[in-house]
Amino acid sequence: MxxxxxxxxxxxxxxxxxxxxxxxxxxxxxxxxxxxxxxxxxxxxxxxxxxxxxxxxxxxxxxxxxxxxxxxxxxxxxxxxxxxxxxxxxxxxxxxxxxxxxxxxxxxxxxxxxxxxxxxxxxxxxxxxxxxxxxxxxxxxxxxxxxxxxxxxxxxxxxxxxxxxxxxxxxxxxxxxxxxxxxxxxxxxxxxxxxxxxxxxxxxxxxxxxxxxxxxxxxxxxxRLGKKELLIDLSESLIEVPQGLAGLGVRLQNGGRQLSYSYDMATEKSGIPEVLGALKIEGIGFSDVHTEQSSLEDIFIELVAER
Ligand SMILES: Nc1ncnc2c1ncn2[C@@H]1O[C@H](COP(=O)(O)OP(=O)(O)OP(=O)(O)O)[C@@H](O)[C@H]1O
Ligand SMILES: [Mg+2]
CATH class of the missing domain: 3.40.50.300 (P-loop containing nucleotide triphosphate hydrolases)
Incomplete structure (x- = not known):
């Protein structure tokens, strides 16, 4: 072209x-x-x-x-x-x-x-x-x-x-x-x-x-930029991320009331089924699951930082 x-x-x-x-x-x-x-x-x-x-x-x-x-x-x-x-x-x-x-x-x-x-x-x-x-x-x-x-x-x-x-x-x-x-x-x-x-x-x-x-x-x-986050609102607060979830890269936030898991939109395997599976195995109850996409603002900050 x-x-x-x-x-x-x-x-x-x-x-x-x-x-x-x-x-x-x-x-x-x-x-x-x-x-x-x-x-x-x-x-x-x-x-x-x-x-x-x-x-x-x-x-x-x-x-x-x-x-x-x-x-x-x-x-x-x-x-x-x-x-x-x-x-x-x-x-x-x-x-x-x-x-x-x-x-x-x-x-x-x-x-x-x-x-x-x-x-x-x-x-x-x-x-x-x-x-x-x-x-x-x-x-x-x-x-x-x-x-x-x-x-x-x-x-x-x-x-x-x-x-x-x-x-x-x-x-x-x-x-x-x-x-x-x-x-x-x-x-x-x-x-x-x-x-x-x-x-x-x-x-x-x-x-x-x-x-x-x-x-x-x-x-x-x-x-490159399409990062997404899976957010899991827990029924009961946790003090630390259980072993099975920590191994998948899941983090604990909001004073132990929410788990967050970042994944790449581009990759075929998001890892979400594994995270949900681990929740079940660990017997962790949750009230809501939702996703958030990195905002343009985040992306700019990242881009500027890269330079
Ligand atoms: N006629 C003008 N005189 C002086 N400064 C101007 C003039 N037009 C734009 N600017 C300034 O130049 C910069 C770029 O403005 P511009 O309108 O090109 O931005 P933009 O990316 O289109 O923003 P937006 O998303 O708000 O439309 C801004 O700081 C703006 O205040
Ligand atoms: Mg404009």
Whole structure:
């Protein structure tokens, strides 16, 4: 796979002196779905805004399909579509009007068939003549997607696409993203949620404090980071972990009221049956069993510590 977006030594310092991107380099591959995963303020929106030509570069080089986003601004800009993090729409425009206008702004000839197809697949055709202010939040988000796709971009950026979105719309959105990928569109999305990245992305880039901590195939990353914990609430407190369980790596916590067992999601043998078996043999009663997945926060701490 060849790179469609190349970012070299990119630095962004805002006017107030805030360093949002710190000598960041990364490549996005043609046709992939890549998730930029990172906490609040990591620099995700800054990075996307720069690639889409909405924010200036302080230092470094960014090319989109070979076009330098500074010296070949117009060509680079025409190749990308952006669904912004914030809902930004003209309240009195109609759905059809705003999407057609977007297309026109990119210098594309009007294409009624394309726009109709776009609105239909986003379930907005019925609403085409409604003013934006009469739409629900989920519909407005779909209008933003329609706008971003209005000029048939090769690369779609989705900035926190599922923040405040219900399960149905999220599912529709992921279907659309997969369809677009099948049509050859490269999709770059940002998210706070590792589950989301896991569900949709081919690759995951972890970004923190303006730097890329790692870029990895999803499967490889999940293997490395996908730690889970089995928690067993005991009917009666224990003073120490019984022999049979200690040998399996089970620990005692919460003042002796809970057993915890860490396992790797990736490995075929989780060891859970053995732990449950040992509980039975030791005659230990429990009131509840549940699992916890390491949070993004834990993963960041681990990643940073590794560096
Ligand atoms: N226009 C601006 N002027 C000054 N500082 C800014 C501006 N936009 C963003 N920043 C700062 O740059 C840093 C990165 O912000 P950015 O919006 O890129 O993060 P993010 O990863 O998108 O966060 P979130 O997950 O909250 O959307 C933050 O410290 C932020 O306060
Ligand atoms: Mg953001």
């Amino acid at each position: 060849s790179a469609i977006v190349k970012i070299q030594d990119l630095t962004k310092r805002y006017d107030d002196g805030k360093l949002a991107l710190n000598d960041l380099s990364v490549e996005f591959m043609r046709g992939e779905i890549i998730a930029l995963l990172g906490p609040n303020g990591a620099g995700k929106t800054s990075l996307i805004s720069i690639i889409c030509g909405l924010t200036t570069i302080s230092d470094g080089l960014v090319t989109v399909d070979g076009f330098d986003i500074q010296s070949n601004y117009r060509e680079a800009r025409s190749l990308v579509g952006l669904v912004p993090q914030e809902l930004m729409l003209e309240p009195f425009e109609t759905v059809m009007g705003t999407v057609s206008l977007s297309r026109g702004l990119f210098g594309q000839a009007q294409n009624h068939e394309y726009v109709e197809g776009l609105l239909s697949r986003l379930s907005l055709w019925e609403k085409r003549d409604s003013p934006i202010r009469e739409l629900s939040g989920g519909m407005k988000r779909r209008v933003l997607i329609a706008k971003a796709l209005s000029h048939e971009p090769k690369i779609l950026f989705l900035d926190e696409p599922t923040a405040g979105v219900d399960v149905d719309l999220r599912r529709d959105m992921w279907r659309l993203v997969k369809d677009l990928q099948a049509e050859g569109v490269t999709v770059i999305l940002t998210t706070h949620y590792i589950e989301e990245a896991e569900e949709i992305a081919d690759r995951i880039a972890v970004i923190n404090e303006g730097q890329i901590l790692l870029v990895e195939d999803k499967s490889i990353l999940m293997n």
